[in-house]
Structure formats: structure tokens, C-alpha cells
Amino acid sequence: MPSIVVDNISFSYGRGDVLSSLSFRAEGSCHISILGSNGSGKSTLVRLIDGLLPLRRGDILVNGISVKDEKSIREIRESIAIIFQDPDSQFVSPVLEEDTAFGPENYEMENIDQIVSRSLSAVSLSDFRKRVPQTLSGGEKERAQIAGALAVNPDIVLLDESFSMLDDDGRKEMDALVGDIWKERLIISITHSADQAINSDRVILLSGGKLIADGSPREVLCSVSLLRKADVRPPFAVRVRESLKERGISIPPVLTTGELKEVLWNFR
Amino acid sequence: MELIGAYKPGTSPLHRMDNTARIVSFSMLFAAFLIASGSILGYVFSVAVLLVLYRTGSIPIRPVLHSMKRFRMFFITIFLMNAFFQPSENPFFSWWILTFSIDGIMFGLRMVLSVILLTSLAALLTAVATPLEITDGLRTLLHPLSFLHIPVDQASSIISIAISFIPVLAAEGENITLSALSRGAFPGGRKLKDKAMSLIPLTVPLFLSAFRRADELSFAMEARGYNGSIKRRVKLSFGLNEAVSVFISLSILIAAILLKGVSIVGS
Ligand SMILES: Nc1ncnc2c1ncn2[C@@H]1O[C@H](COP(=O)(O)OP(=O)(O)OP(=O)(O)O)[C@@H](O)[C@H]1O
Ligand SMILES: [Mg+2]
Numbered sequence: 096m097p098s099i100v101v102d103n104i105s106f107s108y109g110r111g112d113v114l115s116s117l118s119f120r121a122e123g124s125c126h127i128s129i130l131g132s133n134g135s136g137k138s139t140l141v142r143l144i145d146g147l148l149p150l151r152r153g154d155i156l157v158n159g160i161s162v163k164d165e166k167s168i169r170e171i172r173e174s175i176a177i178i179f180q181d182p183d184s185q186f187v188s189p190v191l192e193e194d195t196a197f198g199p200e201n202y203e204m205e206n207i208d209q210i211v212s213r214s215l216s217a218v219s220l221s222d223f224r225k226r227v228p229q230t231l232s233g234g235e236k237e238r239a240q241i242a243g244a245l246a247v248n249p250d251i252v253l254l255d256e257s258f259s260m261l262d263d264d265g266r267k268e269m270d271a272l273v274g275d276i277w278k279e280r281l282i283i284s285i286t287h288s289a290d291q292a293i294n295s296d297r298v299i300l301l302s303g304g305k306l307i308a309d310g311s312p313r314e315v316l317c318s319v320s321l322l323r324k325a326d327v328r329p330p331f332a333v334r335v336r337e338s339l340k341e342r343g344i345s346i347p348p349v350l351t352t353g354e355l356k357e358v359l360w361n362f363r
Numbered sequence: 364m365e366l367i368g369a370y371k372p373g374t375s376p377l378h379r380m381d382n383t384a385r386i387v388s389f390s391m392l393f394a395a396f397l398i399a400s401g402s403i404l405g406y407v408f409s410v411a412v413l414l415v416l417y418r419t420g421s422i423p424i425r426p427v428l429h430s431m432k433r434f435r436m437f438f439i440t441i442f443l444m445n446a447f448f449q450p451s452e453n454p455f456f457s458w459w460i461l462t463f464s465i466d467g468i469m470f471g472l473r474m475v476l477s478v479i480l481l482t483s484l485a486a487l488l489t490a491v492a493t494p495l496e497i498t499d500g501l502r503t504l505l506h507p508l509s510f511l512h513i514p515v516d517q518a519s520s521i522i523s524i525a526i527s528f529i530p531v532l533a534a535e536g537e538n539i540t541l542s543a544l545s546r547g548a549f550p551g552g553r554k555l556k557d558k559a560m561s562l563i564p565l566t567v568p569l570f571l572s573a574f575r576r577a578d579e580l581s582f583a584m585e586a587r588g589y590n591g592s593i594k595r596r597v598k599l600s601f602g603l604n605e606a607v608s609v610f611i612s613l614s615i616l617i618a619a620i621l622l623k624g625v626s627i628v629g630s
Contacts, residue, residue, distance in 0.1 A: 145586050169588065177586045184579040187587075188495050189370040197495075201588030225372040243587065 097158060097174070097250035097281040098122040099144060104153030106139055106304075113139050114304040117153070121297075126274065126282045128292035130315075131301035132326040137285045140301075141255045145175050158250065173202050176244035178257040182236035186228040191220065191239055194228055198247040214242040217276060234265050238272070245276060252277050254284040270294070289316050289330045293351055300325050317348050331355075368427075368486035370493050376604055377420035377491040384605035386500030388612035389488050392416070395612070395619035396484060400477040402626040405619070409480050412615055416484075420491045427486050431479060438475050446471030489526060498523035520589075524580065532573055539568050 099121045106114040114136045121127050131137050142148045144155055146162040155162045157171045176198075179185055188194040195211045204210060215221050218238040223231065228239055237258055244252060258269040270291075273282065284295065292298050298315040300308035302325035308315045315321065319337055322329045329337070332355035336346055346362060349355045372378070377385070392412070399405035417424040431438075449467035488497070502519040509515040 142582065147582050147585055172586060172588050175586075177583075179579065179583055179586075181579065184576040185583040187580070187584055187589075188493050190372060190493055193493055193495055197584075197589070198587040227370065227372075247588070 096123050098156070099251065099281070099283075100154075100156040101140075101144075102154045102156070104143065104150060104155060106136075106143060106148070106150065106152070108139075112304055114143075117301075117304070117306050119299055119306060119309055121281060121283065124279045124281060125296040126284070126294075127297045127299060128295040128312075129283060129285045129299045129301060130287065130289060130292050130325070130327060132287055135287075135301045135325070136304040137287075137301060138255055139304075141177060141253050141285060144253065145177060146171055169202075173247060174250045175253060176247055176249035176251070177253040177255065178237075178240045178244055180256040180259060182233075182240050182260070183229060185240060185243075189227045189229070190224075191215070191226045191228050191231075192224040194239065195242050195246050198243060202247060204247070210246050214246040217245055218242045218272065233261055234268070237261060237265075237269050241269070241272065241276070249277075249280065251281045251283070254282070256285055256287070259286075266291075287327065289322060289327055289333075292316060293330055300327070302326065313348075313350050317350055368489040371422060371490050373421050373491065375419060375421045375491065376608070377416075377487075379604065380608055381602075381605045382492070382496045382500035383503040384500075384609055385488075385492055386497070386504050388608045389484070390504075391609075391612040391616045392484060393481065395616040396477070396480050398616075398623050399619040400480070401473060402622070404626060405622055406476055406480070408619065408622055413480060413483055413487075416487055420487060422487060422490045424483070427483055431482070438478070441478060442471040442475050444471075445474045494523040494526040497526060524577070524584075528573070528576070528580075532569065532576075535572055535576075536569055539572075 101117055101119050103116055103118050104114060105112050105116055117140070129137055129140065139148065143150050143162065144157065146168045150162055158174055160167045160171055162168065162171060186194050187197050192211050192215070195214055196207050199207045199210050211224075212221070215224060218241050220235065220238055220242060223235065223239075228236065231239060237260075240257070252273070254273065258266040261269065284291075286292055293312050293316060295312060298308070298310065298312050299306060300315055300321060307325060308318070308321050316330050317333055319329050319333060328334070330350060332349045332352050335355055336349055339346060346358050349358055380388075395412070396409050399409050414424065417427075446467040447463060449462065449464065449470045455463045455465075492500070498519045501522060502515060505513075505515045505519065
């Protein structure tokens with residue numbers, strides 16, 4: 096069972112802590128959102144989990160292995176796939192299939208050709224094998240990233256604002272694809288938008304490098320005061336409920352737009 | 364925008380050949396071009412070889428020459444630098460350290476021609492081989508150096524990353540230029556100095572974004588298990604195609620040396 100244990104970590108790039116005394120654990124096949132405003136330390140956390148930055152204070156265990164153990168870092172990276180924000184600065188090759196094969200080759204996997212074909216077909220890019228990745232459309236680039244991650248068959252998938260270059264519909268499509276491909280895995284998505292965190296199983300809220308809430312989307316995202324403290328705009332439905340309240344109209348707590356519609360319908 | 368030296372997928376013999384054999388062949392060709400430069404016969408020879416090579420790789424040469432136009436300032440600079448600083452027996456005029464003569468002009472022209480030929484050859488290499496393939500070849504070729512504790516793997520990776528960055532940076536340069544234009548950059552100024560000054564606000568963001576991208580790319584590569592010292596696909600597949608190409612390049616190199624000999628004896 097995939098697991099990540101973050102144990103009281105602090106991190107600084109030089110001046111001032113970017114993360115301080117952060118702890119949480121994530122286990123099994125579930126989808127966790129890490130929510131925080133710009134500069135709250137989300138990307139730093141992602142890099143630390145994959146052993147891309149040196150951790151000195153506290154510890155992180157990935158599937159039971161410490162990221163501080165240099166000999167095992169390869170094993171850790173093999174079990175984690177990360178999709179970063181800007182696809183253009185992640186392509187390593189001017190041919191799509193070579194880019195998809197990059198991870199499997201580094202991990203010296205077998206039947207790489209087959210893996211590449213399967214990965215590309217899972218994201219419907221089979222016809223684009225020979226394409227120059229930079230010439231793909233925005234959505235295709237993201238799917239190419241997913242294929243590259245899929246090819247290493249990870250236990251854990253980290254999405255650092257991965258699809259934020261797409262429009263709303265495009266992003267929903269990618270989220271659905273990711274949810275479908277990695278149903279059985281641990282998915283952690285990083286975002287600064289509360290609306291994007293609604294559909295996850297659990298939300299961790301960061302503010303200034305500290306964990307200030309950890310719970311179900313309903314617990315965390317309906318609390319306007321918590322979100323305000325983290326400088327995160329509440330989800331759409333919650334904002335509507337807030338402004339109605341300011342005008343003296345009070346409705347029961349809602350999280351999703353669907354619930355809001357329902358409540359307003361009954362309210363009439 | 365047609366980018367000089369951008370990779371073009373294909374199935375030509377140059378595309379298909381073994382990575383190490385390709386690097387070996389191209390190194391010999393580079394040497395041949397360098398040796399042949401200087402005499403008119405040598406240039407005719409190099410141009411002919413270049414045309415045949417582009418044909419073999421099914422890469423059209425016209426767009427390459429066309430995109431060289433963008434570097435004309437660079438070529439003019441090379442020409443002037445060489446034309447004026449070449450000492451000569453019978454100059455048209457000579458002032459301070461500057462000398463202007465037929466010899467100088469010829470020398471300047473030769474330099475420009477050589478640079479164009481070598482750039483075209485390099486552009487062909489990057490058009491038929493991906494950065495990872497070039498790295499792969501370089502790594503095997505330079506492997507003996509690692510016994511001298513020279514970090515061959517890292518050096519090859521750096522070269523590969525630099526090559527894969529060219530298209531990204533070119534696109535970015537264009538974006539930055541457009542955004543500078545839209546914010547009123549490049550007012551009037553026709554003088555060379557004005558033009559040069561107006562480039563400064565463009566280069567700074569380009570460098571910054573290059574650093575940012577290099578940073579992001581290196582994190583992304585490491586996250587995907589890349590570690591400069593991992594041995595990538597060791598596929599030395601030395602077949603007929605490879606033997607023929609190495610043999611041909613070697614012959615071209617020898618021909619260039621002979622040609623040099625002939626032109627020295629002839630003069
Ligand atoms: N390489 C670096 N050197 C110095 N400081 C850095 C570096 N990278 C990030 N920081 C700083 O660390 C803090 C946290 O950055 P981080 O990228 O982790 O935030 P984030 O939550 O991912 O923000 P965003 O939502 O903008 O992506 C910021 O104040 C940032 O300026
Ligand atoms: Mg970030």
C-alpha cells in the first residue's frame with residue numbers, strides 16, 4: 096500500500112523557513128489535495144517528498160523509506176511520478192516516444208517499446224509518437240506528461256498545479272483521466288484553488304509553510320475563516336452562501352455548485 | 364518559424380544509424396571541412412559533400428540557408444573583424460592597427476564561408492539526431508576520458524540539455540520580443556548603437572527565463588530517475604550502414620587532406 100509520512104519537517108532556502116514543523120501522513124489509494132496560496136511552500140513540499148531538495152530537519156518516509164537515505168532515493172523516485180506545472184520545460188526530447196521512454200530507460204525497465212505504446216494509447220496519443228512535443232496543443236502536452244508518468248507505473252502521483260495552463264473544461268478532462276488511470280494509487284494534487292480541491296477525499300491546508308487544517312473537503316472548504324487565514328478564496332458555492340448571509344438570507348451549508356442549486360431550488 | 368537545426372523525424376540512413384557511428388562520422392566530416400577550407404577547390408568540395416549529405420538525410424537545405432539570413436549581423440562582424448586586422452604586403456590603406464587589403468577581404472570571406480559551412484553541418488546533425496541520441500553517441504565516444512576523471516556523463520548531459528533548449532528558447536525569445544514591441548520597445552533608432560541598446564531589455568528576460576527553465580527541467584529530469592551517471596541504452600549496433608558511413612566520412616577526410624596537399628604544392 097503506497098504511503099507517505101511527513102514527520103515534523105522544516106525547510107529553508109536560506110533566509111526564513113518556507114516550511115515549518117509540518118506533519119501529516121497519507122496512505123492507500125486516495126486522492127488528497129494540498130491547498131495553499133502563492134508562496135505557501137507547496138512546490139517545496141513536492142520537491143522534498145521526491146528527494147529533489149536536501150531535507151535536514153524532520154523526516155519524510157515514502158513507502159517506509161526515508162528520503163534522507165541516499166542509497167534508496169532511486170527506489171523512492173521510481174515509485175513516485177510528478178507532473179509539474181509547465182509542460183514545455185519538462186520535455187526532454189524532441190520526439191514524443193523518446194520522451195515517454197525517458198523514465199523507463201532511466202529505471203532500466205524491460206519491454207520499453209511496449210510500455211511506451213501502452214502509455215501513449217492510454218492517453219489517446221498513439222498517432223503522435225513521432226511528433227515534436229513542443230508542437231502539440233496544450234491539452235495534448237498535458238496528456239503527454241501523463242503518458243510519461245504512466246510509463247514508470249508509479250504507486251504515488253504528485254500533481255503540482257499540473258493542468259493549470261488549461262481552461263476549465265480541459266482541466267476537468269485531465270482530472271477525470273488521471274482519476275481513471277490511477278484509481279488504485281495515491282494521488283496528491285497541489286493547488287491554490289479551493290474549487291479544484293472539492294472532489295478529493297481529503298484536503299490539507301497550508302499557510303505560510305504551516306499546516307493549518309487537515310480534513311474532509313467539507314470540513315476544510317466550508318470554513319470561510321480558515322480559508323481566509325490561508326489567503327485562499329472559498330469555493331464558488333461557499334462564496335454565494337456568504338454573500339447571501341451578508342444580505343440577511345441564510346441557507347444551510349453547501350460545498351458544491353450542485354448542492355447550492357438544490358438548496359436555492361428548495362428555498363424558492 | 365523554421366528553426367535552424369530543429370530535429371526532423373525521418374527514416375533516412377542518417378536517422379537510422381548507430382549513435383556512436385554517427386558522432387564519429389560527423390567528427391571526421393567537421394575535420395574534413397576545416398582542413399578543406401582556405402582554397403576555392405576546398406570550398407567546392409565541402410559544398411558538394413554538404414549537398415550530398417543533406418540529400419542522404421532527406422533534409423531540405425534551402426530553409427537552413429534561409430534562416431542563416433537572421434545571423435547576417437554576425438557574419439558581417441566576422442567579415443569586418445578578419446578583413447581589417449589581416450596584415451598585408453600591399454594594402455589599399457593602412458591606419459593605426461587597421462589594414463585594408465585584397466588579402467584581408469579574401470580572408471574575411473573565407474572565414475564567413477567556413478562558419479556557414481560548419482554551421483550547416485552542425486544543423487544537419489541536430490536535424491537527424493535527437494539530443495538524447497547525440498548525448499548517447501558523445502558519451503560512448505568520450506568514454507575513455509572518464510578514466511582521467513573527466514565527468515564525461517555530466518558533460519554529455521549538459522550538451523544534450525543545451526541542444527534540447529534551443530527550440531524552447533527561440534520561441535521564448537520571440538514571445539519576449541513581441542511583448543517588448545507591444546509595450547513600445549524599439550523606438551525609431553536606425554543607428555547600430557540604438558539597435559544594440561534596444562536589445563538589452565530583451566536579453567535580460569531571456570536569460571532569466573533560460574535559468575528558470577533550466578532549473579525546472581533539471582528537477583523534472585531528476586524526478587524521472589535521471590542521474591547523469593546512469594548508463595543509458597548501450598546499443599552499439601555496428602552494422603553495414605554504420606561501416607559504410609564511417610568509411611565514407613573517413614574517405615572524405617582523406618580527400619580533404621589530399622586536396623590541402625595539392626593546393627599547397629600548387630601555390
Ligand atoms: N530556489 C529557491 N530559492 C530561494 N527561495 C525559493 C526558491 N524556490 C522557492 N523559494 C521561496 O520559497 C517560498 C515557497 O515557494 P514554493 O514554490 O514552495 O511555493 P508554492 O506554494 O508552490 O507557490 P505557488 O503557488 O506560487 O507555486 C516562496 O517564498 C519562494 O519565493
Ligand atoms: Mg508552486
